[in-house]
Amino acid sequence: MVDILKPEEMFNSIDYTVPSDRWEDVPPDFSEGTFCYPTKKKNQDYLGIPSKEEWSPADEDWKLPDNWEEIIHEGFKERLGKYRSLKVFMDICVRCGACADKCHYFIGTGDPKNMPVLRAELLRSVYRKDFTTAGKILGSIAGARKITPLVIKEWFSYFYQCSECRRCSVYCPYGIDTAEITMMARELLSLLGLNINWILEPAANCFRTGNHLGIQPHAFKEMIEFFCDDIEEITGLKLNPSFNRKGAEILFITPSGDAFADPGTYTMMGYLMLFEHIGLDYTLSTYASEGGNFGLFTSSEMMKRLNGKMYAEAKRLGVKWILGGECGHMWRVINQYMETMNGPADFMEIPKNPITGTVFKNAASTKMVHIAEFTADLIKHNKLKLDPSRNDKFKVTFHDSCNPSRGMGLLDEPRYVLNKVCNNFYEMPENTIREQTFCCGSGAGLNTEEIMDLRMRGGLPRANAVKHVHEKYGVNLLSCICAIDRAALPPLMDYWVPEVGVTGIHELVGNALVMEGEIERTTDLRFEPLNEEEE
Amino acid sequence: MNVNYLYSLLAVVVLGLVAYVGAGAAGLQGVFGIFLPYLAVVIFVAGFVYRVMDWAKSPVPFRIPTTSGQQQSLDWIKQNKLDNPSTLLGVLGRMFLEIVTFRSLFKNSRVELVGDRISYKWVVWLWLFAILFHYSFLAVVVRHLRFFLEPVPFFVQAIEQIDGILQVGLPGVFISGVTLLAGAVLLLLRRILLPKLNYISKAADYFPLLLIIGIALTGIMMRYFTKVDVVKVKELTMGLTTFHLGIPEGGLSALFYVHLFFVCILIVYIPFSKLMHMAGVFLSPTRNLANNSRMKRHINPWNPKVKFHTYDEYEDDFREKMIEAGLPVEKE
Ligand code: HEM
Numbered sequence: 096m097v098d099i100l101k102p103e104e105m106f107n108s109i110d111y112t113v114p115s116d117r118w119e120d121v122p123p124d125f126s127e128g129t130f131c132y133p134t135k136k137k138n139q140d141y142l143g144i145p146s147k148e149e150w151s152p153a154d155e156d157w158k159l160p161d162n163w164e165e166i167i168h169e170g171f172k173e174r175l176g177k178y179r180s181l182k183v184f185m186d187i188c189v190r191c192g193a194c195a196d197k198c199h200y201f202i203g204t205g206d207p208k209n210m211p212v213l214r215a216e217l218l219r220s221v222y223r224k225d226f227t228t229a230g231k232i233l234g235s236i237a238g239a240r241k242i243t244p245l246v247i248k249e250w251f252s253y254f255y256q257c258s259e260c261r262r263c264s265v266y267c268p269y270g271i272d273t274a275e276i277t278m279m280a281r282e283l284l285s286l287l288g289l290n291i292n293w294i295l296e297p298a299a300n301c302f303r304t305g306n307h308l309g310i311q312p313h314a315f316k317e318m319i320e321f322f323c324d325d326i327e328e329i330t331g332l333k334l335n336p337s338f339n340r341k342g343a344e345i346l347f348i349t350p351s352g353d354a355f356a357d358p359g360t361y362t363m364m365g366y367l368m369l370f371e372h373i374g375l376d377y378t379l380s381t382y383a384s385e386g387g388n389f390g391l392f393t394s395s396e397m398m399k400r401l402n403g404k405m406y407a408e409a410k411r412l413g414v415k416w417i418l419g420g421e422c423g424h425m426w427r428v429i430n431q432y433m434e435t436m437n438g439p440a441d442f443m444e445i446p447k448n449p450i451t452g453t454v455f456k457n458a459a460s461t462k463m464v465h466i467a468e469f470t471a472d473l474i475k476h477n478k479l480k481l482d483p484s485r486n487d488k489f490k491v492t493f494h495d496s497c498n499p500s501r502g503m504g505l506l507d508e509p510r511y512v513l514n515k516v517c518n519n520f521y522e523m524p525e526n527t528i529r530e531q532t533f534c535c536g537s538g539a540g541l542n543t544e545e546i547m548d549l550r551m552r553g554g555l556p557r558a559n560a561v562k563h564v565h566e567k568y569g570v571n572l573l574s575c576i577c578a579i580d581r582a583a584l585p586p587l588m589d590y591w592v593p594e595v596g597v598t599g600i601h602e603l604v605g606n607a608l609v610m611e612g613e614i615e616r617t618t619d620l621r622f623e624p625l626n627e628e629e630e
Numbered sequence: 631m632n633v634n635y636l637y638s639l640l641a642v643v644v645l646g647l648v649a650y651v652g653a654g655a656a657g658l659q660g661v662f663g664i665f666l667p668y669l670a671v672v673i674f675v676a677g678f679v680y681r682v683m684d685w686a687k688s689p690v691p692f693r694i695p696t697t698s699g700q701q702q703s704l705d706w707i708k709q710n711k712l713d714n715p716s717t718l719l720g721v722l723g724r725m726f727l728e729i730v731t732f733r734s735l736f737k738n739s740r741v742e743l744v745g746d747r748i749s750y751k752w753v754v755w756l757w758l759f760a761i762l763f764h765y766s767f768l769a770v771v772v773r774h775l776r777f778f779l780e781p782v783p784f785f786v787q788a789i790e791q792i793d794g795i796l797q798v799g800l801p802g803v804f805i806s807g808v809t810l811l812a813g814a815v816l817l818l819l820r821r822i823l824l825p826k827l828n829y830i831s832k833a834a835d836y837f838p839l840l841l842i843i844g845i846a847l848t849g850i851m852m853r854y855f856t857k858v859d860v861v862k863v864k865e866l867t868m869g870l871t872t873f874h875l876g877i878p879e880g881g882l883s884a885l886f887y888v889h890l891f892f893v894c895i896l897i898v899y900i901p902f903s904k905l906m907h908m909a910g911v912f913l914s915p916t917r918n919l920a921n922n923s924r925m926k927r928h929i930n931p932w933n934p935k936v937k938f939h940t941y942d943e944y945e946d947d948f949r950e951k952m953i954e955a956g957l958p959v960e961k962e
């Protein structure tokens with residue numbers, strides 16, 4: 096790993112002046128620290144996708160397969176035939192520039208190829224050459240460009256500097272979604288065996304063990320039981336969650352990050368406490384132990400393969416419906432893809448909250464409910480006894496994750512919950528939240544150490560907004576509903592706004608929840624004193 | 631600095647000269663007045679239809695609306711029905727506003743670094759210029775229907791009434807002609823002068839703007855300065871629409887043919903270029919779909935059969951460990 100600049104230096108290094116060379120003539124940078132490490136071949140082999148012997152993006156010659164041009168051309172053609180989105184987006188961009196400074200990677204790097212419009216042009220220029228009359232005849236005058244190994248390198252560089260956050264698409268007069276274009280480009284790169292390890296290793300793990308982190312069944316169970324011990328210490332209550340239990344009413348699936356790393360683990364404790372408190376008849380699965388889906392960042396086929404386990408497990412266990420935990424891209428997949436890919440889910444029932452009787456009509460087809468919807472419903476019906484003052488040491492703000500915001504619209508449910516479980520809640524500025532929210536800087540598989548510079552730059556717009564509320568209201572806790580956020584935001588905060596911590600909202604629910612028969616709590620779920628003064 | 635616009639400017643000037651000399655000095659009025667307009671219309675219609683059909687041919691496998699507001703969920707949470715529609719009606723509303731008011735463009739902002747802060751300023755210019763330009767264009771096109779329809783329909787007359795409301799000059803000034811020119815020039819200046827925009831612009835981006843400027847300029851010249859014989863123009867154009875071909879007696883000025891030739895080039899250019907956005911915006915899956923894929927089943931026509939790791943395979947892999955950990959298994 097290379098050292099990165101100090102925050103102030105980084106901020107001052109951002110320069111929006113455009114280079115004097117045409118963008119077509121600026122080669123991509125592959126110095127150490129600018130690129131994600133390529134995948135190990137074993138992951139590709141394991142998943143049965145085109146593989147490639149060990150290589151590095153820093154190599155001069157990438158040793159592409161002999162027929163690489165044909166592979167790309169055919170792959171492109173196939174995708175144009177499969178996705179109207181791709182075809183229309185290739186054709187209609189007017190280069191008005193409305194999207195240009197909406198991308199957090201552009202804002203943080205000033206690199207013009209991180210403007211969504213130019214990112215898309217990287218692919219579009221080749222499209223023109225290969226598939227349009229004007230491009231074939233007029234060539235570069237019509238913005239067409241022949242594909243070369245250098246163009247492939249450029250794709251690899253810039254399509255792994257897009258977190259598929261869709262912010263650009265909100266502002267585009269035609270809704271051109273660069274995330275969609277990035278997905279296509281990544282699929283094409285994958286046809287040449289060009290994948291990054293941070294995505295493919297979790298995907299391969301997930302395929303085999305059921306979760307990204309490769310946690311095996313017994314270890315998964317142990318981890319959860321370990322949290323139950325912690326909960327017992329804090330509340331005096333002994334929890335007994337079940338695993339792979341047939342006949343449970345509800346299957347609960349959350350990203351495995353919540354079982355594995357702080358601060359996601361505290362959110363996991365929050366879920367478990369909530370379910371215990373309301374006496375929910377649910378089970379966890381070690382087989383479908385991953386909510387997230389790194390297939391989404393690889394190809395639609397991989398997404399489908401990894402997602403397939405959710406319905407398969409629900410069917411095997413005979414549950415009535417599925418409850419899903421806090422995660423960003425997981426919910427893009429569930430909301431916009433799952434039922435179409437792996438449905439119909441007709442072996443389940445329309446989700447009904449057994450405690451309140453609320454029928455989740457909006458999930459009538461997928462049969463999967465978001466935990467924020469579920470908890471909001473419980474609170475609305477007064478089914479939870481809450482003491483928000485237990486979170487009084489926190490001044491909380493909320494980071495909308497990209498996918499639940501722009502690929503779903505889950506905006507007010509988490510806010511409702513937050514406002515009931517804590518007393519000090521402050522919003523960040525309007526143009527940085529809700530559908531205009533900024534990425535954590537590490538989405539879509541870019542949460543990897545070797546590109547820390549890019550991550551800190553890409554996360555700057557988010558961090559800057561946090562800094563604003565930190566200084567204005569004393570905000571000291573950034574809440575979110577995404578496992579990648581819970582992994583990515585702590586280093587981001589440490590870097591830009593070190594006084595601010597990160598939490599999932601169900602950690603705060605867990606803190607506030609007054610459970611039947613619990614002992615008097617002296618600490619929060621992190622074993623820290625409930626109030627600072629008590630120290 | 632990117633000087634692609636010079637190529638486009640050159641192209642427009644050359645095209646103008648071609649028509650000026652061709653229909654003027656060389657006297658090819660039949661070619662420029664009859665043959666090329668027909669050819670252009672044929673290419674335009676065929677090209678346009680082909681492009682739209684071609685888009686339509688590719689399926690929409692997934693529902694991928696960009697949701698820009700609160701989803702429909704619990705009854706007591708207020709849905710943003712326009713920005714996150716879950717019904718056809720909502721989608722129609724969203725599309726209508728998008729097309730009639732350029733709603734997304736209206737949200738535009740500009741990033742600036744101020745001290746140690748990033749600031750986002752709302753900027754209206756792109757939206758304003760685009761609205762000015764498009765509505766002027768629409769008004770101009772509608773007004774031109776006067777040349778192709780007899781009797782002149784009421785809505786054309788109504789637009790003329792509104793458009794001429796200033797009642798200055800003789801012949802009276804039509805606002806839309808001036809604003810079309812202004813809109814196109816402003817969009818062009820934006821493209822040339824804003825460094826980021828200049829950096830992304832291609833010759834193909836300047837060309838239509840310059841062409842439209844050319845159309846507007848020649849039009850304005852004819853109407854207010856060289857005072858083209860409108861009766862003869864109508865004779866020619868009505869001849870075209872009713873297939874009574876012929877160049878009016880005494881012919882028309884070379885300037886008129888430049889104007890007409892530019893228009894022919896523009897409509898031929900449309901199907902082969904980004905100007906297809908006028909149709910594409912209707913087919914954009916991030917805008918024209920309802921966010922209801924959790925409520926309703928949708929079908930992907932090419933849904934692939936894939937191999938996933940089944941529970942049985944999983945259990946085979948981990949059975950011993952599962953039993954040891956007290957996890958239930960299917961096969962002991
Ligand atoms: C319906 C929604 C539409 C939207 C949101 C839209 C938006 C835009 C935008 C943002 C530009 C770019 C301006 C620039 O920066 O150069 C543009 C250009 C243009 N549009 Fe539209 N437009 C729409 C429909 C149409 C229609 C129906 C026409 C038909 C005449 C049209 C014709 C043009 C032309 C001729 C240009 C200028 C060429 C250029 O800039 O390259 N547009 N439009």
Ligand code: SF4
Nearest residue numbers: 188190191192194267
């Ligand atoms: S906002 Fe849309 S049309 Fe404008 S440059 Fe960006 S992608 Fe192209």
Ligand code: SF4
Nearest residue numbers: 198257258260261263
């Ligand atoms: S999807 Fe997000 S990361 Fe990708 S180009 Fe658009 S704004 Fe940038």
